[in-house]
Amino acid sequence: MTYRLLVVDDEPDVIELFRQSFRREIRSGVYDLRFAASGADALRLLSHCAGTESILLLCDINMPGMSGLELLSDVRGRWPELPVIMITAYGDPANRTRALAKGAADVMTKPIDFAELKRRLAHVAAGDAP
16 A cells, blocks of 8 residues: 655755655655645645555744644644654754644654654654654
């Protein structure tokens, strides 16, 4: 099964970083990566594909406009079963606690350890705790 991984981050360099880090999984059909630069863009993309495909959402917490935590709350209200992993440059316990309390499956700190992210994504996709 191919999982669509929707990466939500306002930093433009993230797209190339994810494409390079996931190139083997993209080529073999494990993941189909999509990108959104804002919470509003992510909601538009999700409204077109949620419920019809296997989707995993990977979202930065700190973004201009709609924050990742606001997006998480909106996603939980619309698609409560959608797995979400939050990413933050600030590894403080308060951000982690807030994200988990709002329904995130996991929280990771930047810079992203892609080997660890792939391990956690596999657990989330299987419905296991990371």
